[in-house]
Amino acid sequence: MMAPVRVRFAPSPTGHLHVGGARTALFNWLTARHHGGAFVLRIEDTDRSRSTDEHIASIVEALTWLGLDWDEGPPAPGYRQTERLEIYRAHAEQLLAAGRAYYCDCAPEELDRQRQAAHQRGETFRYSGRCRDRALGAGALRLAIPPAGATVVDDLIHGPVTFEHGQLDDWILVRTDGTPTYNFCVVVDDVTMQITHVIRGNDHLSNTPKQILCYEALGYAVPAFAHVSMILGADRSRLSKRHGATSIQAFRDAGILAEAMVNYLARLGWSHGDQEIFSREELIALFDIKDVASSGAIFDATKLEWLSHEYLKTKAGAALAALVEPFLRGAGLPAPADPARLAAICDTVKERAKTLVELVERARFYFEPPAAYEAKAAQTFLTPEGARRLDLLCARLPAERAWTPAVIEQAYRTLAAELGLKLVDLAQLSRLALTGGTASPPIFDVVALLGRQEALARLRRARAAAGGAS
RNA sequence: GACCCCGUCGUCUAGCCUGGCCCAGGACGCGACCCUUUCAAGGUCGAGAUCGCGGGUUCGAAUCCCGCCGGGGUCACCA
Numbered sequence: 001m002m003a004p005v006r007v008r009f010a011p012s013p014t015g016h017l018h019v020g021g022a023r024t025a026l027f028n029w030l031t032a033r034h035h036g037g038a039f040v041l042r043i044e045d046t047d048r049s050r051s052t053d054e055h056i057a058s059i060v061e062a063l064t065w066l067g068l069d070w071d072e073g074p075p076a077p078g079y080r081q082t083e084r085l086e087i088y089r090a091h092a093e094q095l096l097a098a099g100r101a102y103y104c105d106c107a108p109e110e111l112d113r114q115r116q117a118a119h120q121r122g123e124t125f126r127y128s129g130r131c132r133d134r135a136l137g138a139g140a141l142r143l144a145i146p147p148a149g150a151t152v153v154d155d156l157i158h159g160p161v162t163f164e165h166g167q168l169d170d171w172i173l174v175r176t177d178g179t180p181t182y183n184f185c186v187v188v189d190d191v192t193m194q195i196t197h198v199i200r201g202n203d204h205l206s207n208t209p210k211q212i213l214c215y216e217a218l219g220y221a222v223p224a225f226a227h228v229s230m231i232l233g234a235d236r237s238r239l240s241k242r243h244g245a246t247s248i249q250a251f252r253d254a255g256i257l258a259e260a261m262v263n264y265l266a267r268l269g270w271s272h273g274d275q276e277i278f279s280r281e282e283l284i285a286l287f288d289i290k291d292v293a294s295s296g297a298i299f300d301a302t303k304l305e306w307l308s309h310e311y312l313k314t315k316a317g318a319a320l321a322a323l324v325e326p327f328l329r330g331a332g333l334p335a336p337a338d339p340a341r342l343a344a345i346c347d348t349v350k351e352r353a354k355t356l357v358e359l360v361e362r363a364r365f366y367f368e369p370p371a372a373y374e375a376k377a378a379q380t381f382l383t384p385e386g387a388r389r390l391d392l393l394c395a396r397l398p399a400e401r402a403w404t405p406a407v408i409e410q411a412y413r414t415l416a417a418e419l420g421l422k423l424v425d426l427a428q429l430s431r432l433a434l435t436g437g438t439a440s441p442p443i444f445d446v447v448a449l450l451g452r453q454e455a456l457a458r459l460r461r462a463r464a465a466a467g468g469a470s
Numbered sequence: 471g472a473c474c475c476c477g478u479c480g481u482c483u484a485g486c487c488u489g490g491c492c493c494a495g496g497a498c499g500c501g502a503c504c505c506u507u508u509c510a511a512g513g514u515c516g517a518g519a520u521c522g523c524g525g526g527u528u529c530g531a532a533u534c535c536c537g538c539c540g541g542g543g544u545c546a547c548c549a
Contacts, residue, residue: 012549047549108547115546124472124545140547158475167473167545175547182549206474206544229476229542236541264482267497271483274496293483295476296542303482303498313511352510362509412507427507439509 005037007197008190009063009070012044013055016247017062019299020201020231020239023265027228028199029068030266030287040193041073043080046185062248065258067280072193081185088180091188091218092141092173100217101173104131105139126169141174143214151209156197156226157294163209171210183207187214190223199226199289202296226289229269229296239299251304255327255356257315260308269293277310309354317343320350320359327360333367345449348441366449369458370436373465377438381429387466389419389429394459403452405444412444433462 009025011017017025032039041063045051060074073079095101104127111127118125132144145168153161173184180188190198205227215222233243245251251261259280266283267276270292278286312320321342328335336342345366346359353359373382396411412430416423427443434455440446447455 014549044549050549104547111547119471119545122471126545142547153474155475161474163474169545172547177547179547181547185549201543202475203543209474227475232542234481238542268482271496274484276482276497297483298481300481300498306498349510409507416507423507425507431508437508441509443507 003194003196005032005035005197006040006193006195007032007037007199008040008042008193008195009068010042010044010186010189010200011059012047012050013052013059014047014050015055016249017059018239018246019248019251019265020246022062022066022248022261023231023268024199024201024228025063025068026066026262026265027226027270027287027289027292028197029070030283031197031199031289032071033284034287037196038071039068040195041070041079042189042193043074044182044185046081046180046182048082058249062252065252066248066262067258081189084185084189085180087192088174088185088188089178092180092184095143095173095217096141098217098219099144101141101143102132102134102170103136103139104142104170104172105136105176106130124167126167127171129170132170138176140172140176142170143173143210143217145170145210145213151212153205153208153212153225155205155208156224156289157229157292158205158227161205161208168210168213173214183211184214187211187218191215191218191220195223197224197226197289199228202227202229226292228292229294231268232296232298234298236296236298243299244301246299255358255360256304256308257311257323257356260304260311263311264304264307268297268299269295277307305354312353312355312359313351315350317345317347317350320346320356324356324360327356328367330357331360331364333360333364336367341449348445348449352441365435365437365440365446369454369461370434372436373432373462374437377428377432378465381432382462382466384466386429387463389421389426390433390459390463390466392419393426393430394456394463397447397456397459398452403448405442405448408447409444429462430459434458 007028009021009028011021011025029039031037041060043051043056045056056074063070077083092101096103106127114128115125127142129147131139131142146165148165150162150164151168153163155161171183172181174180189195208225208227212222231239233239235243239246245254248261252258262280262283263278266278266287270287272278272286272291318339321339324342324346325335336345345363349359349362352362392415393412396415397408399411401407412426413423416426428438430443430447431438431440434440434443434446434450450458
């Protein structure tokens with residue numbers, strides 16, 4: 001029987017979760033769920049100065065929003081590197097005892113000088129190995145790397161990648177002050193957490209041979225690796241803040257649906273035939289890390305919005321009503337007391353909005369009367385003739401007992417016929433009166449949802465704005 | 471600079487392993503038209519890639535080989 005798949009996402013809490021990290025997390029999560037394995041969340045907080053609890057909370061919040069739940073990790077103890085110092089120490093001692101690591105007391109300034117010199121000669125800097133056989137009892141602990149040969153990273157995405165040992169150096173495992181370095185922590189953590197697949201960013205590919213050599217020195221099996229390409233900005237450089245919003249919560253706050261974010265991130269570098277829309281279940285069933293493309297991908301917010309729109313359109317009004325409440329508050333609008341009415345409102349605007357923010361803007365008129373009439377339309381419709389039609393509308397509408405779209409439509413069509421008008425003439429006039437503009441959901445739905453009282457009040461107000469005797 | 475990765479429509483990608491079905495398919499975006507009470511949605515159609523460049527192998531190459539070029543990443547007692 002094969003060992004159960006265990007993957008991990010190991011962010012360092014020095015900032016918010018950004019889209020690149022989120023995609024890496026998603027690929028790990030999908031791999032775990034696809035194989036029925038475990039997804040571990042580990043916090044790489046060895047950088048004490050930049051790591052904060054607030055950032056951990058923020059990352060947890062972002063992952064939760066995306067629906068990427070972890071089987072092991074915070075808040076349970078033991079998943080933060082700062083809690084695992086003893087484990088690193090023990091492994092360092094093991095390497096030292098086995099003669100696979102040694103202490104080095106070379107002065108940093110001297111190392112720096114050598115680095116400069118190597119650079120000058122056009123070579124990759126490689127530690128000289130001066131302290132290798134000096135059997136020192138203290139200093140920085142270095143890993144002794146086999147001088148000859150090469151190490152091959154058998155990457156699931158890139159295929160075999162060979163690194164000559166001549167390019168590698170005896171890197172530092174533990175600093176002079178006793179703190180372990182990142183590359184050492186990663187290896188020890190992945191080993192002790194029995195990680196079977198290391199799926200991470202492409203920027204770690206060059207570190208991988210060093211780490212593999214450490215696994216081997218420790219006598220542990222080497223996990224499978226998959227290095228996911230970087231997410232790029234429009235100029236093809238690594239995506240960063242200067243390219244615009246990159247944090248996951250920025251997209252959440254912009255009203256992008258979580259399903260759309262997940263779908264978009266999955267499709268960025270991964271594909272399955274011509275399919276664009278994938279439910280979470282389909283993703284789990286179809287995703288295979290081997291199918292992820294090796295080239296970098298530019299983040300395209302427009303396509304993300306298209307996906308968000310797709311999900312918005314198909315979502316039930318009631319579900320949207322629940323999601324939309326914080327956005328209503330954000331727009332300074334009162335959340336309606338009747339959830340069914342809010343759901344109905346959402347249903348009328350959902351196919352006209354790409355995000356929840358946009359949805360609220362499109363629905364604004366349901367909650368407050370128009371502050372002004374669109375100038376050009378007012379000129380066209382709020383005329384003496386417009387006033388006459390509004391009067392007729394006001395006179396006809398209250399006569400209808402039931403205030404439903406169908407009944408209202410009948411009244412409109414009858415009046416239009418009587419006046420020898422096209423429906424559009426009455427519809428646009430009403431739209432302007434009720435919403436302040438000329439674009440809205442179907443007008444009969446609007447009239448109905450506004451309620452008899454409010455709709456008539458707005459029609460009368462427009463009639464007054466049109467001037468003339470009444 | 472050295473090492474490593476990457477290079478198909480503007481963008482995400484299919485195809486590349488197992489050459490011919492590809493004078494390259496889908497999607498986003500863009501344009502036009504249809505539908506229509508507006509805006510959307512939906513439908514139809516269209517523009518858009520000499521497959522980074524140059525050689526070679528072959529009857530035949532996006533697909534195989536070689537060499538370039540371009541972009542990115544890594545080279546810390548940072549993570």
